[in-house]
Amino acid sequence: MIAELKLLKLQGKQYIPDITKATIPPPFKGKPIINKEPADKDLLESICPTNAIQKNPFSIDLGKCTFCGACAFYAPQKITFTNEHNMATNVRENLIITEGEENHILLNEALIRKEIRSLFGRSLKLRQICAAGDNSTELELNATENVNFDMGRFGINFVASPRHADGIVISGPLSVNMAEATQICYDAVPNPKIIILAGTDAISGGIFQESPALKREFIQKYSIDLYVPGNPPHPLTFINGILKLIRKKM
Amino acid sequence: MNTSINELRKKNIQTLIKKFVSVKNNQAIEIQSVPILNYTDFYTTVVDIIKSNDTFHCVNYYAYPQKNNLQCIIAIADDETKNILLLSHIIENAKKKKLESITQSIEAMHIFEREIAENFGIYFENHPWLKPIRYPHNREDTSQNIYNYPFYEIEGSQLHQIGVGPIHAGVIEPGHFRFTCHGETVHHLEIQLGWQHRGIETLFLQKTKLFQRNTLAENIAGDTSIGHSVVFCSVIEALNGSPIPQKLELERTIAMELERIAMHTADLANLSIGIAYQLSASVYAALRTPIINFLQSWCGNRFGKSLIRANGTFHPFSLILAENILKLLHNYEKKFDQMSQKLFSLPSAILRLKGIGNVTKTQAQQIGAVGMVARSCGIIRDIRASHPSMAYVYNPYFTSITTTGDVFSRALLRRMEIKKSIRYIQSLIHLWKQNNETIPSPILDEQLSLKKEHIAFSLAEGWRGEIVHSAITDSTGKIIHYKIKDPSLHNWKALEIALRELEISDFPINNKSFNLSYCGNDL
Ligand code: SF4
Numbered sequence: 001m002i003a004e005l006k007l008l009k010l011q012g013k014q015y016i017p018d019i020t021k022a023t024i025p026p027p028f029k030g031k032p033i034i035n036k037e038p039a040d041k042d043l044l045e046s047i048c049p050t051n052a053i054q055k056n057p058f059s060i061d062l063g064k065c066t067f068c069g070a071c072a073f074y075a076p077q078k079i080t081f082t083n084e085h086n087m088a089t090n091v092r093e094n095l096i097i098t099e100g101e102e103n104h105i106l107l108n109e110a111l112i113r114k115e116i117r118s119l120f121g122r123s124l125k126l127r128q129i130c131a132a133g134d135n136s137t138e139l140e141l142n143a144t145e146n147v148n149f150d151m152g153r154f155g156i157n158f159v160a161s162p163r164h165a166d167g168i169v170i171s172g173p174l175s176v177n178m179a180e181a182t183q184i185c186y187d188a189v190p191n192p193k194i195i196i197l198a199g200t201d202a203i204s205g206g207i208f209q210e211s212p213a214l215k216r217e218f219i220q221k222y223s224i225d226l227y228v229p230g231n232p233p234h235p236l237t238f239i240n241g242i243l244k245l246i247r248k249k250m
Numbered sequence: 251m252n253t254s255i256n257e258l259r260k261k262n263i264q265t266l267i268k269k270f271v272s273v274k275n276n277q278a279i280e281i282q283s284v285p286i287l288n289y290t291d292f293y294t295t296v297v298d299i300i301k302s303n304d305t306f307h308c309v310n311y312y313a314y315p316q317k318n319n320l321q322c323i324i325a326i327a328d329d330e331t332k333n334i335l336l337l338s339h340i341i342e343n344a345k346k347k348k349l350e351s352i353t354q355s356i357e358a359m360h361i362f363e364r365e366i367a368e369n370f371g372i373y374f375e376n377h378p379w380l381k382p383i384r385y386p387h388n389r390e391d392t393s394q395n396i397y398n399y400p401f402y403e404i405e406g407s408q409l410h411q412i413g414v415g416p417i418h419a420g421v422i423e424p425g426h427f428r429f430t431c432h433g434e435t436v437h438h439l440e441i442q443l444g445w446q447h448r449g450i451e452t453l454f455l456q457k458t459k460l461f462q463r464n465t466l467a468e469n470i471a472g473d474t475s476i477g478h479s480v481v482f483c484s485v486i487e488a489l490n491g492s493p494i495p496q497k498l499e500l501e502r503t504i505a506m507e508l509e510r511i512a513m514h515t516a517d518l519a520n521l522s523i524g525i526a527y528q529l530s531a532s533v534y535a536a537l538r539t540p541i542i543n544f545l546q547s548w549c550g551n552r553f554g555k556s557l558i559r560a561n562g563t564f565h566p567f568s569l570i571l572a573e574n575i576l577k578l579l580h581n582y583e584k585k586f587d588q589m590s591q592k593l594f595s596l597p598s599a600i601l602r603l604k605g606i607g608n609v610t611k612t613q614a615q616q617i618g619a620v621g622m623v624a625r626s627c628g629i630i631r632d633i634r635a636s637h638p639s640m641a642y643v644y645n646p647y648f649t650s651i652t653t654t655g656d657v658f659s660r661a662l663l664r665r666m667e668i669k670k671s672i673r674y675i676q677s678l679i680h681l682w683k684q685n686n687e688t689i690p691s692p693i694l695d696e697q698l699s700l701k702k703e704h705i706a707f708s709l710a711e712g713w714r715g716e717i718v719h720s721a722i723t724d725s726t727g728k729i730i731h732y733k734i735k736d737p738s739l740h741n742w743k744a745l746e747i748a749l750r751e752l753e754i755s756d757f758p759i760n761n762k763s764f765n766l767s768y769c770g771n772d773l
Pocket of ligand 1: 047048049050051052053060061064065066067068069070071072
């Protein structure tokens with residue numbers, strides 16, 4: 001008993017007191033800033049592994065970006081990845097960062113369904129569906145519930161049964177082989193329900209775009225309540241994204 | 251008398267070895283220099299050499315399609331000489347061909363023959379278990395899909411089946427587990443995979459840019475991003491014929507060992523959850539965090555994605571990082587030791603871990619177990635020692651094993667390996683500090699010129715076990731075939747075996763004690 005208590009003491013306080021104010025130190029790659037400096041745009045476009053870079057206007061789509069940092073490495077005068085981890089949004093287009101633009105990535109409040117805040121504001125149970133995710137997003141989603149991030153304090157938890165869930169969190173690019181299971185699981189969640197896409201692979205297919213082994217119709221069929229970018233998304237990106245979705249004031 | 255028999259055996263092995271072409275890990279050779287035998291000769295040579303000594307095991311056997319033919323290439327690791335032995339045979343007009351199965355003689359070959367059968371429609375006669383392994387998009391028989399997998403059925407009025415998955419209760423990858431039980435007792439477990447199939451090997455050819463392929467390698471299994479991307483870069487560097495600075499090798503090796511510590515710690519945390527010991531679950535989970543946060547402070551990503559690039563890196567290691575990791579490991583070890591001493595001496599924990607989920611050494615050898623699973627059954631199999639690359643060449647790693655083959659054995663091995671990795675990283679940092687080389691930026695596509703009509707094999711010991719990548723180039727130096735093998739491909743069978751005659755309630759801790767990769771298998 002004494003030994004256990006000593007061990008506990010040795011651990012100290014592990015939890016992050018205020019999740020909404022927590023920061024991640026650089027070189028964590030969060031929201032990029034693209035300035036108007038000239039750069040070899042062709043090179044940057046061709047270097048990007050996932051076609052996240054578009055030339056006209058020059059932009060980076062965080063729904064496709066794997067945050068590999070290659071573009072910033074070859075054009076540091078033009079592209080800087082800040083450590084701003086608040087990147088989740090309910091509007092797909094908001095993930096496209098255009099040159100010269102320095103705004104925060106926000107949620108469009110008008111598009112948030114009323115019942116999300118009235119029903120899920122204090123309690124949100126989620127069923128996670130790994131649809132060909134590579135296990136890094138899954139590990140980070142598990143981390144949201146660990147002693148550091150402790151997402152449970154906000155009433156947000158992952159649950160085993162879709163019947164107990166208020167929504168689903170999809171990770172991975174959605175393989176053909178998981179298409180039917182994903183649909184069945186979603187159908188089993190009672191209404192009203194939300195859909196969250198966690199990670200670049202889920203949002204756009206990521207590096208797996210154009211793979212003949214994917215079937216992404218599910219994503220097109222439903223409206224998505226939250227896009228959480230990252231490869232994988234950082235637990236803080238995920239938790240803060242959900243809090244913004246379900247709570248009005250924070 | 252004995253010596254002469256031994257000598258005869260040795261001679262015999264020598265003659266067998268001469269039928270192969272021998273290469274080193276990370277060595278590219280002309281594809282033409284891989285000998286082609288007729289199937290009967292191939293069959294006997296392969297069976298004879300693998301049976302001749304435990305130091306031989308097949309690390310890959312795959313088919314590479316050319317027009318109507320298939321060239322089937324086998325790579326056998328010879329742990330004694332540290333060589334990889336290559337041999338091949340050709341299946342002409344490969345559609346619906348029948349071949350005698352090697353699995354009859356060497357069970358470990360079952361998975362490779364199944365893969366070739368599934369991809370190309372080759373029928374291996376007398377194969378005891380010729381079943382699909384991942385339902386890839388380009389499989390030969392598309393009339394079959396993942397929902398009509400032929401499960402093994404045992405009949406009996408008292409028996410029942412339990413199906414779990416593809417979606418599991420926790421936040422983990424999908425797979426289907428089919429238990430055939432009598433009451434609480436599991437007589438048979440069959441694991442059906444493929445749900446995670448993303449067509450990675452196809453994408454390796456479709457996406458021709460180096461950074462694209464590098465990113466693909468990082469996403470084969472996100473918990474082994476470093477392992478798989480190191481092996482990928484080694485293949486490219488071998489084909490490009492460009493040696494890399496020793497300092498970069500040291501940095502990659504540090505990353506490999508950090509990935510091992512992080513994942514082994516996560517596994518100990520998960521095992522603790524499995525036995526409902528909250529204290530060690532929290533302590534180990536909390537111990538993993540600074541390690542992955544260190545990776546983030548190095549490259550911006552907690553899993554080391556974007557850290558490993560061919561011929562150079564965006565993120566060179568630094569003196570500050572070196573000091574930080576030494577300090578961090580020092581603190582880590584203090585807490586880790588205290589927790590582990592407690593956990594591994596706690597009667598209620600030991601009772602839960604010991605004597606369940608046994609895999610014997612013989613079974614592990616039969617199924618061709620690799621990595622952690624092999625070592626926890628007493629088999630010394632470790633690419634770091636047997637076919638070293640990177641810093642393992644000049645800073646030898648001495649492999650640890652545990653022998654009881656149960657959940658306890660797998661937990662204890664993790665504890666031992668974590669300790670070893672800490673010592674090993676300390677020695678790497680020491681070497682790194684003495685090295686004054688400069689680290690180049692990653693090589694770009696324009697600077698790359700891959701050897702023409704060559705084949706290269708690269709192997710490394712990831713935290714789960716041996717990772718093997720292989721590439722073949724055409725007459726213009728373009729990669730026309732890319733093959734990936736994750737250690738889990740072999741080791742899933744061990745979980746099936748471990749569950750036999752266990753109570754079904756023991757499944758979760760067994761599953762956690764193996765922690766195999768679904769996406770590594772499914773590709
Ligand atoms: S950081 Fe994103 S945008 Fe830049 S090259 Fe990598 S994937 Fe492309």
